Amino acid sequence: MPIEARRHIRRMRGGAQSHLIQAADGQYYVVKFKNNPQHRRVLVNELIASVFLRYLQISTPEIAIIRISPEFVKENPELKFQLGAQGAPVGPGWHFGSRFPDDPDRIAIYDFLPDVFLRQVANLHEFAAVLAFDKWMANADGRQAVFFRGQPRPVKGDPRPGRFFALMIDEGFVLNGPYWDFPDSPLQGLYHRPLVYEGIRSWDDFQPWLDRIRHFPEEVMDEAWRQIPLEWIEGEEDALEQVMQKLMERRARVADLVGECRRARSSLFPSWK
Numbered sequence: 001m002p003i004e005a006r007r008h009i010r011r012m013r014g015g016a017q018s019h020l021i022q023a024a025d026g027q028y029y030v031v032k033f034k035n036n037p038q039h040r041r042v043l044v045n046e047l048i049a050s051v052f053l054r055y056l057q058i059s060t061p062e063i064a065i066i067r068i069s070p071e072f073v074k075e076n077p078e079l080k081f082q083l084g085a086q087g088a089p090v091g092p093g094w095h096f097g098s099r100f101p102d103d104p105d106r107i108a109i110y111d112f113l114p115d116v117f118l119r120q121v122a123n124l125h126e127f128a129a130v131l132a133f134d135k136w137m138a139n140a141d142g143r144q145a146v147f148f149r150g151q152p153r154p155v156k157g158d159p160r161p162g163r164f165f166a167l168m169i170d171e172g173f174v175l176n177g178p179y180w181d182f183p184d185s186p187l188q189g190l191y192h193r194p195l196v197y198e199g200i201r202s203w204d205d206f207q208p209w210l211d212r213i214r215h216f217p218e219e220v221m222d223e224a225w226r227q228i229p230l231e232w233i234e235g236e237e238d239a240l241e242q243v244m245q246k247l248m249e250r251r252a253r254v255a256d257l258v259g260e261c262r263r264a265r266s267s268l269f270p271s272w273k
Contacts, residue, residue: 134189
């Protein structure tokens with residue numbers, strides 16, 4: 001069931017023009033709206049990708065369906081999109097929420113870390129994992145991540161407190177965003193800081209995620225489908241079914257797609273011989 005929006009916090013950066021909202025469960029969510037400027041399909045992409053990432057055990061925020069009531073829209077006139085010189089209101093209904101790690105007044109979230117701190121990220125190895133994921137899912141955007149001190153779950157072999165932890169975010173342009181196709185490009189889906197790939201030495205660094213993708217169960221795809229609100233896909237059920245079928249067919253190609261990325265930009269993987 002959706003969670004009611006209770007308090008508007010602020011507008012966030014990005015093409016979808018998300019907003020940070022506190023919901024009735026007391027948690028904070030970065031909310032992408034159904035009538036966002038990029039297309040309602042990016043909400044479907046976000047939800048599917050989040051379910052898949054959690055199955056693959058790649059760190060990503062918890063998600064929720066957030067209900068925006070007509071009253072909430074009326075009480076918060078800043079809840080709108082900027083389209084050129086014009087403003088457009090957010091429509092009431094069910095929207096996609098990505099949970100913020102904590103109270104934004106208590107925790108600092110970084111979308112960039114200098115290399116000296118990036119080397120200290122506790123789960124830096126997950127950038128290899130999410131590269132395989134992004135190749136499978138045809139992510140047409142660069143890999144997005146945020147960082148904060150502390151971690152939402154224990155990291156094996158990491159006894160030091162206060163280290164940075166990465167969460168993989170912003171999956172709206174998997175499946176090539178609103179186009180729902182797979183125009184594979186070797187350099188799509190890469191994170192903009194090459195340091196995250198320096199530790200990759202062999203195909204072993206992509207395990208166990210390559211195997212998990214290759215044997216990805218249809219049941220998890222069904223689980224993701226069941227969570228999508230009908231108002232997000234009304235009239236597009238057949239198109240979504242075709243996309244999901246193509247994802248199943250692509251499972252065996254992921255290693256080849258990663259290999260193409262390596263050949264196209266070998267300097268990104270200096271330790272991979």
